[in-house]
Amino acid sequence: YNFINSTNKEPTISYLHWHSLPVICLAFSFDGSYLLSGGNECVLVKWLYRKSEPTFRPRLGAPIIHLSSSNDQTFYVSTHSDNCLHIIGSNLSIEQTIGGINHIFLPQQASLPAGIHRFMRQESIVMNSGKPGYLQFMSINNGKLIYYLDIVQENYVSPNDINDQCLFTDIKRLAIDPTDKWLVTFEERSSNSNKDDYLNERKLRFWIFNQTNNQFELNTTIMYPHGQDTLNQILFHPNKLELATTGNDGFIKIWIFIPSNTNKSKHSIFINQYLILFKIQI
Numbered sequence: 236y237n238f239i240n241s242t243n244k245e246p247t248i249s250y251l252h253w254h255s256l257p258v259i260c261l262a263f264s265f266d267g268s269y270l271l272s273g274g275n276e277c278v279l280v281k282w283l284y285r286k287s288e289p290t291f292r293p294r295l296g297a298p299i300i301h302l303s304s305s306n307d308q309t310f311y312v313s314t315h316s317d318n319c320l321h322i323i324g325s326n327l328s329i330e331q332t333i334g335g336i337n338h339i340f341l342p343q344q345a346s347l348p349a350g351i352h353r354f355m356r357q358e359s360i361v362m363n364s365g366k367p368g369y370l371q372f373m374s375i376n377n378g379k380l381i382y383y384l385d386i387v388q389e390n391y392v393s394p395n396d397i398n399d400q401c402l403f404t405d406i407k408r409l410a411i412d413p414t415d416k417w418l419v420t421f422e423e424r425s426s427n428s429n430k431d432d433y434l435n436e437r438k439l440r441f442w443i444f445n446q447t448n449n450q451f452e453l454n455t456t457i458m459y460p461h462g463q464d465t466l467n468q469i470l471f472h473p474n475k476l477e478l479a480t481t482g483n484d485g486f487i488k489i490w491i492f493i494p495s496n497t498n499k500s501k502h503s504i505f506i507n508q509y510l511i512l513f514k515i516q517i
Contacts, residue, residue, distance in 0.1 A: 251282050253289050256397050262302035262311075271311060273299030276393045279313055279323065292327040294390050296366050297340050316340040317365035334380055336373060337365035341401055349409035349420070356415040356444065357381060367391055367403040368422065384451055386420050386440065404436070410478070412471040418442040418451050419478055421466045437465065439480065441490075441505045455505045461486065478505070487511040 251270070259274040263284075270282040279292040279299065297317035304311050310330065311323045319334030339346065344367065351362045357372060359381055364371040368387030373380055387404040394401045408421035424436040439460040442451035460466055461482025468481045478490040491508040 249285055251287055251289070253280055255395065256393060259298065259300055260302045262304055264304045264308050265306045266308065269304075269308075271302045271304065273302055273313060275397065277315075277391060279311070279327065281311075281327065290327060292323060292329075295321060296391060298393075335378075336380070337369075337371050337383075339363075339365045341367065341403065343400060343425075344405065349406050352409055352411050354411055354415060357449065361409065361411070361418075363406055367405050370406065370409070370420070382450065384442075387422050387424075387438075408466060408469045410469045410471055412476065413473055416444050417471070417476070418444070419469055419471070421460070421469060421480075423465065435465070437461075439466065439469075439490075441478075454503070457490075457505075457507075460488065460507075477508075481513075485512060487513055 251272075254272065254274055254276060256275040258272050260272070262271045263269070264271070268284055270284050272280045272282065275298045277293070277295045277297055277299065279295060279302070281290045281292075282288070295313060295315065297315040297319070299313050300316050301314040302311065309325050311325075312320055313323060314320045316338065317334075317340050318336060318338040319332060321329050322331040322333070324330050344365075347363050349363050349370075351360055354361050354372065358375050359372045360375060361370055361372055363369075364383055366383070368385065368389055370384040370386060371380060372382055372384065386406055389404055391403060392401075402425055404422050404424035406420050407423050410419045411417070418441075420440045420442070422438050422440070437459050439457040440453060441455040443454045444450075445452050460480060461484045464483035466480055466482045470479050471477070472479070476492045480488045480490065482488070488510045489508050490505045492505055493503065495503045
């Protein structure tokens with residue numbers, strides 16, 4: 236409202252528009268020259284106040300639920316619905332991320348579909364992250380986050396409408412071999428229709444632990460490991476480097492490791508050695 240000119244009873248309004256979904260939070264910089272906004276797009280928007288000149292910090296991972304600015308305006312803090320916060324510089328670069336156990340924030344996400352697994356090489360437990368397509372490694376000793384592992388290599392994209400179902404790739408199965416050297420993940424991307432299961436994208440990935448940087452690195456990717464059918468369970472052999480998988484196609488598949496010196500490839504990879512039909516026709 237115009238408080239200076241008391242004869243003007245109409246409000247003075249200016250519009251700043253970028254968000255396609257409802258804005259969840261706002262914050263002014265300390266001197267009021269900038270306005271910060273955030274919401275379900277997972278993008279921090281920095282406005283020069285009263286002017287439509289926004290700058291952006293995209294791909295923050297989860298919807299923004301709170302924003303604040305430091306008194307000297309050198310840092311901003313964004314809090315997110317997956318239980319983490321980002322400390323962001325005035326140039327909108329992420330300076331630090333602080334978080335605990337990552338919460339799920341999409342209504343259609345299942346709670347820990349891959350289960351909880353021990354990884355004693357780092358004295359940690361491994362489970363789904365709240366951010367779709369990620370695993371989180373949590374310390375057994377202090378309960379703190381060690382790191383995230385990006386499995387699917389996809390950025391979360393918000394829906395066009397708040398009521399639309401969000402499409403994303405999530406990790407459905409997880410296994411770690413007895414030596415804590417190999418990690419296997421199975422991921423599935425939902426189709427536009429929940430009724431057509433055959434349109435879902437599926438990948439089985441084998442990861443090897445790198446002792447130099449203390450993280451897993453991708454070794455082998457298998458597209459549609461059980462054809463167009465989903466995978467139900469994965470299990471490592473207790474004494475051999477072999478993996479068994481079961482699927483809705485009615486088969487058990489055994490995957491073995493082939494060193495680079497015994498195959499035509501220059502790399503050591505996993506391949507399907509044989510399969511067992513267990514489906515009984517009635």
